[in-house]
Structures are given as structure tokens and as C-alpha cells.
Amino acid sequence: MIRLEDVAVSLGSFSLRDVSLEVPSGGYGLVIGPTGSGKTTLLEAVAGHVALRTGRILLRGEDVTRAAPETRRVGFVYQHYHLFPHFSVRENIGYGLRGQGSGVRDQRIVELSEMLGLTPLLDRGVEGLSGGEQQRIALARALAPRPSILLLDEPFAAVDPATRRALRRELRVLHEREGVTTLQVTHDFEDAMRLGDVVAVLAGGRIAQSGSPESVFRFPNSPFVAEFIGTGTVLRGVVERASPDPAAVKPFAARFRSGSLVLEVVAEREGEAYAVLRPADLLVSKSSTPGPAPRNRLAATVIRVEHGSAVAHVHVDVSGVALAAAVTTATADELALVPGDSIVVSVKATAIHLI
Amino acid sequence: MIERHSRWSLVAWLLAALLVLFVAGPLVRLLIQANPASLGQAFRDPELVASIWLTAVTASIATLLSLVLGVPLAYLLARVPFPGRRIVAGIVELPVVVPHPVAGIALLLFLGRQSPIGRVLADVGLEIVNSVGGIVAGMLFVSAPIVVSASREAFRAVDPKLERVARTLGDSAWGAFRRVTLPLAGRGVLAGAVLAWARSVSEFGSIVILTFNPKVASILIYDRFTLFGLPAAVPAAVVLLLMALVVFLLVQLLAPDRNAGHRR
Numbered sequence: 001m002i003r004l005e006d007v008a009v010s011l012g013s014f015s016l017r018d019v020s021l022e023v024p025s026g027g028y029g030l031v032i033g034p035t036g037s038g039k040t041t042l043l044e045a046v047a048g049h050v051a052l053r054t055g056r057i058l059l060r061g062e063d064v065t066r067a068a069p070e071t072r073r074v075g076f077v078y079q080h081y082h083l084f085p086h087f088s089v090r091e092n093i094g095y096g097l098r099g100q101g102s103g104v105r106d107q108r109i110v111e112l113s114e115m116l117g118l119t120p121l122l123d124r125g126v127e128g129l130s131g132g133e134q135q136r137i138a139l140a141r142a143l144a145p146r147p148s149i150l151l152l153d154e155p156f157a158a159v160d161p162a163t164r165r166a167l168r169r170e171l172r173v174l175h176e177r178e179g180v181t182t183l184q185v186t187h188d189f190e191d192a193m194r195l196g197d198v199v200a201v202l203a204g205g206r207i208a209q210s211g212s213p214e215s216v217f218r219f220p221n222s223p224f225v226a227e228f229i230g231t232g233t234v235l236r237g238v239v240e241r242a243s244p245d246p247a248a249v250k251p252f253a254a255r256f257r258s259g260s261l262v263l264e265v266v267a268e269r270e271g272e273a274y275a276v277l278r279p280a281d282l283l284v285s286k287s288s289t290p291g292p293a294p295r296n297r298l299a300a301t302v303i304r305v306e307h308g309s310a311v312a313h314v315h316v317d318v319s320g321v322a323l324a325a326a327v328t329t330a331t332a333d334e335l336a337l338v339p340g341d342s343i344v345v346s347v348k349a350t351a352i353h354l355i
Numbered sequence: 356m357i358e359r360h361s362r363w364s365l366v367a368w369l370l371a372a373l374l375v376l377f378v379a380g381p382l383v384r385l386l387i388q389a390n391p392a393s394l395g396q397a398f399r400d401p402e403l404v405a406s407i408w409l410t411a412v413t414a415s416i417a418t419l420l421s422l423v424l425g426v427p428l429a430y431l432l433a434r435v436p437f438p439g440r441r442i443v444a445g446i447v448e449l450p451v452v453v454p455h456p457v458a459g460i461a462l463l464l465f466l467g468r469q470s471p472i473g474r475v476l477a478d479v480g481l482e483i484v485n486s487v488g489g490i491v492a493g494m495l496f497v498s499a500p501i502v503v504s505a506s507r508e509a510f511r512a513v514d515p516k517l518e519r520v521a522r523t524l525g526d527s528a529w530g531a532f533r534r535v536t537l538p539l540a541g542r543g544v545l546a547g548a549v550l551a552w553a554r555s556v557s558e559f560g561s562i563v564i565l566t567f568n569p570k571v572a573s574i575l576i577y578d579r580f581t582l583f584g585l586p587a588a589v590p591a592a593v594v595l596l597l598m599a600l601v602v603f604l605l606v607q608l609l610a611p612d613r614n615a616g617h618r619r
Contacts, residue, residue: 096524
């Protein structure tokens with residue numbers, strides 16, 4: 001278990017403040033945030049490389065706030081691997097196994113090398129290896145002493161997309177096989193969706209939101225979180241009650257106005273707000289009367305269509321506001337949409353998330 | 356533009372050639388001046404051999420002391436942002452700008468019998484006037500900044516994250532330094548030590564104030580030149596120059612790999 005309680009760190013002009021987070025034993029936590037938000041500092045604080053100004057860090061239920069890094073039993077993998085250049089691959093992996101018998105050490109090195117496909121590289125130096133190979137060595141080195149906590153600093157940031165996908169799969173398998181509680185920092189929300197049990201969004205040294213990846217993605221609590229993780233289009237506007245009855249219970253039917261765009265929504269409060277429209281919640285049709293009628297049917301003009309392998313994103317203009325809808329490529333092909341087409345975009349009032 | 360560039364290149368080459376000639380010319384001239392017979396005689400001269408031996412030993416002691424005292428300081432300067440770090444770094448580099456006879460006088464005042472520290476040193480048998488201790492003190496004063504500066508740069512070239520990784524793999528701070536930082540910075544530290552040794556061997560200004568006798572090689576050469584003229588000084592000068600050339604070659608071989616320890 002990794003538990004951070006009101007952690008604050010000051011490093012020059014940068015500071016982490018009020019950071020509280022818990023990753024359950026054997027869980028996979030992700031901290032996501034933009035460059036400079038303090039992600040690496042947070043990991044270094046957990047590892048004991050950075051002193052806390054205030055707060056506590058508990059690992060495995062034990063307070064390690066003042067413990068030296070070598071006593072915390074954590075494995076650390078930096079974004080740029082930081083393999084020891086004066087050692088071979090074998091020596092790098094076995095670095096943390098000093099004091100164990102050579103038989104045990106060799107067995108562990110072989111076990112991890114086979115698991116990560118490093119066996120042919122064991123007796124060579126680390127110079128000239130590919131990013132993926134170096135990342136696997138760094139992972140094997142961190143896991144070799146069987147740490148109960150694994151800290152990963154943007155482990156996929158410096159590798160190509162194919163290697164990233166392969167490493168993600170391997171990491172998930174390793175995590176399950178080794179049962180190690182993992183905390184990874186990343187700027188890629190896809191990592192969180194594919195790997196994480198718990199996710200925290202870090203912004204300007206503070207946790208902006210935390211929870212399950214699905215809940216953070218579906219219900220971002222601020223425009224920053226919604227935009228950073230790419231939940232959908234974020235519109236700024238005003239919420240007004242649909243009926244003038246001030247005694248209506250919450251939530252109540254309302255209208256959200258953003259410029260000339262008016263959406264029917266379900267709201268908890270009136271006044272200034274942000275509306276988040278997820279691309280997957282927007283329906284696209286060429287007909288003005290699409291089957292079961294959602295509350296919002298909006299006349300739109302196609303701006304462009306981006307085709308992916310399974311999903312196409314249809315970018316449209318609705319009353320001067322740019323929205324994006326996600327449809328299957330099959331639907332996109334059937335509709336044969338081209339820029340300038342007039343279509344209807346529909347969205348249920350309950351699918352619009354208000355912040 | 357091309358024409359101007361070409362003219363500038365020509366001027367640059369001419370100026371560079373002048374400086375190279377100015378530096379190399381006297382040294383080559385000195386080597387030519389010494390014939391094999393006079394060199395052979397120099398190596399059989401007991402006073403010269405003893406002087407060179409004394410120079411080598413005292414320079415080695417001064418270099419060792421520079422390493423023992425200077426490497427920890429260099430590491431702190433490279434890694435730990437303590438208050439007054441720039442001031443400490445400046446103090447350590449001061450000997451570079453202090454004229455060496457001035458350094459000798461300062462050392463005499465600080466470590467001579469008239470000072471409290473000098474009296475304590477004398478009580479434990481460490482004289483610095485006309486003694487080996489004085490030679491070592493003069494050499495240490497001028498060579499320590501070289502060790503500190505070279506070591507600091509060598510430590511700076513090693514990414515601190517390598518030490519951090521070593522710590523999470525079970526190393527203490529000392530263990531990470533010994534197994535990761537020092538091996539990666541070692542060539543730079545060693546190159547600094549060799550340069551410091553060479554600087555010690557060539558020291559004259561401070562030693563002549565502290566310890567005229569026993570004579571280190573630089574003082575012996577000066578003594579022979581003033582007493583017997585150029586022909587008497589040349590063989591000893593050539594021997595010292597050859598020592599310097601050997602050191603120069605060593606430094607070239609030890610020049611640290613600029614990529615060592617850098618993230619890739």
C-alpha cells in the first residue's frame with residue numbers, strides 16, 4: 001500500500017502542496033499531469049530522495065517519512081532509464097541483489113531476463129541498446145530485489161508507439177505476476193485507462209482530482225481536468241432553470257447557454273458553469289428525426305472527418321461552436337460525410353456533464 | 356561574405372600559428388640544447404637526482420592530500436546546494452590568482468613558528484620553514500584548486516539520478532558514491548590529480564620563500580643558473596621538462612570521456 005497524507009515538498013521556486021493519495025496493496029496507481037506539474041518530484045518524495053516539508057508517507061502501512069531510500073524497499077524506473085553505463089546488462093539487473101548468494105542472484109537475473117526478453121543481451125554493455133531494451137533492463141533491475149513498491153517515471157515517454165504498446169502489456173503482466181504495488185506518473189491518460197486502478201490528476205503541484213480512471217474520465221471536476229485528459233469539448237456558459245419553480249428538487253431540468261448555442265441539461269445549480277460533451281455521447285445523423293429523440297437535436301455543419309482504425313471523429317460547427325463526435329468508421333462510411341455537409345447532432349440532456 | 360570569411364580564417368590561422376610557435380619554440384629549443392652526453396651526466400649528478408626524487412615525493416604527498424581533502428569538497432560543491440557554496444568555491448580557487456611568492460609569505464605567516472598554528476605544528480615535529488613540510492604546504496596550496504575544480508566537473512557530469520537509482524537498490528549514500536559516482540567520475544578526478552602533481556612539480560614561487568633547502572628541482576635549476584650560468588642549468592631543466600611531458604601524455608590519456616555518466 002502507498003499512502004500520502006497532505007504531502008508538501010519545496011524545491012526552489014517549485015512546490016508540491018496538500019498531496020493526498022492512496023494506492024491499495026497490489027494496486028496500480030497513476031498520477032497524470034502536464035510537464036512541470038511535479039510528477040517526478042512526487043515519486044522522488046515517495047522514494048525518499050526528496051525531503052517533505054510537511055505530511056507523511058506510509059508504505060505497506062509503515063511510516064517511512066524520515067526513512068533513508070535504501071530502507072524503503074521501492075524500485076524506481078526513471079523516464080530515461082539511467083542504466084549504469086559502467087556495468088553490463090547482467091550487472092545492471094543484479095545491482096540490487098548484492099548480499100544474496102550467487103545462485104539465487106543468477107536465478108533471479110535469468111527469470112527476469114526471460115520474462116522481459118533480455119537473455120541475449122545479458123553479457124553486453126548498455127551502450128547502443130534501443131529505448132525499449134533499456135526500459136526493459138531498467139524494469140528488470142528495479143524488480144530484481146523483489147520490492148513491494150514500484151515507482152515508474154513516465155516509462156513509455158521515450159519509446160516509439162509500437163514499443164509503448166508492447167511495454168504496457170508486459171508491465172501489466174509483470175505487475176500481476178510480481179504483485180507489486182505500483183505508482184506510475186505519466187502525461188498520457190491512455191496509460192491510466194489501460195493500466196490504472198486509481199488515477200490522480202496533478203496540476204501546479206496539487207492533486208486536482210483523483211478516483212478510478214473511469215470516474216475521472218466521465219466526471220472531471222474542473223475544465224482543466226476535462227481538457228487535459230481529453231474527456232471532450234468543454235464549453236463555458238450559464239445554467240438557467242427550465243421552469244421558474246425555485247422549489248424544484250435537485251437535480252432539475254435546465255438550459256445551458258454558451259454564446260448562441262443552447263443545450264437542455266440536468267443541473268444541480270444555476271449560474272456560470274462549464275459543460276463537457278464527450279464525443280462518444282454525440283450522435284450524428286443526416287436525418288432531422290433520429291429514432292428515439294434525445295433532448296438536444298442540433299443543426300450542424302461538418303468541418304472535417306478524421307478516420308481512425310475503428311473510430312472516426314466528426315468535427316462539426318453548431319451555431320458557431322466547434323464540437324466533436326465519435327462514430328464507428330462503418331457509420332462514417334455509411335454516412336459518407338464530407339466537409340460542408342449539413343447534419344444533425346443529438347445528445348441526451350443527461351449525457352452532458354456540468355462542472 | 357565568403358571572401359571576408361576566408362580573410363578571417365587566414366588571420367586566425369596566422370595568429371594561432373604565432374601562439375603555437377611561442378609556446379612550443381622555447382621548449383623545443385631547450386630539448387635541442389641538451390645533448391645526450393650532458394643528459395647522461397645530469398642523471399649521474401647525485402644532487403640533481405636527489406632533488407628530482409624529493410620533488411616527485413613531495414608532489415605526490417601534496418597530490419594525495421589534495422585528493423583526500425579536495426574530493427569530498429568537490430562532491431559537496433557539485434551536489435549539495437549548501438548556503439555559501441559559491442563563496443566556498445571562490446575561496447578554494449583563490450590560489451589561482453594569488454602570486455606564488457605572496458602565497459609563500461602568507462603560508463609563512465599562517466604556518467610559521469610565529470603563528471599559533473605553526474607553534475602547534477612545530478611541537479608535533481611539522482616544521483614548514485626549510486623542511487619537507489614547507490615544500491608540501493607550498494605545493495598543496497597551488498595544486499588543491501586543480502583537484503577540486505577537475506573533480507567537481509567530473510562529479511557534475513555524472514547524473515545524480517544514477518545515485519538515486521543505486522540508493523533505491525539498497526546502497527547507502529557512501530555505497531552509491533563508491534560504486535556508481537566515483538567509477539564514472541574517476542577518470543576526471545585522476546586527470547585532475549595528474550595535473551595537480553605536475554603543477555606541484557613546477558612550483559617555485561611559494562617554495563622559495565618557505566624552503567630554499569632542501570632544494571626541489573625548480574629551485575635547484577634557479578640556483579644553478581644564478582651561480583653557474585645557463586650551461587649548468589640546462590640539463591636539469593631538460594630533465595624536469597621531460598617529466599612534464601610524461602605527465603602531459605598521461606593527462607591526455609586520462610582525459611574523461613565527455614559522455615560518461617550522461618543520460619542517453
